[in-house]
Amino acid sequence: MPDLSDRTGRKVKDYGTAGRFAVKLVTPKGALRIARFAVELARKRKAEGKPGKVTCVTKSNVMPRTDGLYQETVVLCMNLYGDILSDLGAETAGGLGLAPAGNFGDGRAYFESVHGSAPDIAGQGIANPTATIRSAALMLEHMGMGAEAQRLDAAVGRVYRDGRTLTPDQGGTAKTREVAQAVLAEYRNA
Numbered sequence: 001m002p003d004l005s006d007r008t009g010r011k012v013k014d015y016g017t018a019g020r021f022a023v024k025l026v027t028p029k030g031a032l033r034i035a036r037f038a039v040e041l042a043r044k045r046k047a048e049g050k051p052g053k054v055t056c057v058t059k060s061n062v063m064p065r066t067d068g069l070y071q072e073t074v075v076l077c078m079n080l081y082g083d084i085l086s087d088l089g090a091e092t093a094g095g096l097g098l099a100p101a102g103n104f105g106d107g108r109a110y111f112e113s114v115h116g117s118a119p120d121i122a123g124q125g126i127a128n129p130t131a132t133i134r135s136a137a138l139m140l141e142h143m144g145m146g147a148e149a150q151r152l153d154a155a156v157g158r159v160y161r162d163g164r165t166l167t168p169d170q171g172g173t174a175k176t177r178e179v180a181q182a183v184l185a186e187y188r189n190a
Contacts, residue, residue, distance in 0.1 A: 026066040035074035037104055048146070057081045086114050090131075097128025097169050100135035102142065109142055111135040125175040128167040130156060133183055155186035 038054045046052020054074065058067035058081065090099030096115035103110050113131035121127055133156055140149035159165055165182040166172025174182075 024063070024066050033106065039074060057085055090114050095128070095169050096131070097167065098130050098134070100131050100138050102135070102138045104142075109139075111139040111142075125177065126168050127176050128169050129176050129180045129183075130167075133180065151190050152183075152187055155183050155190060158186045159183050 042052040042054045044052075056074075060067040086099060086101065087096065090096045093099070097113075099114035101112050101114045103112070112135055115131060118127050134153065137149040137152040137156075140146075140152065159179065159182045160170075162182075163172070165174045165179055167174055167176065167179055
């Protein structure tokens, strides 16, 4: 029997040769709701002097009835493809520890690090808190506290420019708490 453990040593369930089937439900109403949100966010950001762009990512050549709705509605992508793109973008920008995320629904939103809980380094004090801090900035912006969000992002930027208090994934030796405290000090001093 082959070794069924992933790179962290955790056991992976053996599904044998049985195939798997997944169903994806996409409604015109849902696609339109997400599209409207994306366009309004792009307009708001453009009015603030930031890039105001919406990009479409689909696999409509394979799934024209589901993914095709996004191209027919507006330029946008489903969560699965957004996850893939955000991971790729984060790696290009310097790693998953840098990437914030905002998830928006009807009248609700939550904010998190793209990297998730990082169980492979849990309890070691080496997780990069930047994505979580930047997710908090996204939350502040969403709540109408744009000045505070910019101040928090600027504090993160100053810590990175200084380069003395960075976690191992960014070439430093600082612990999670030390980076968070450095950002807090910069935020307070701004």
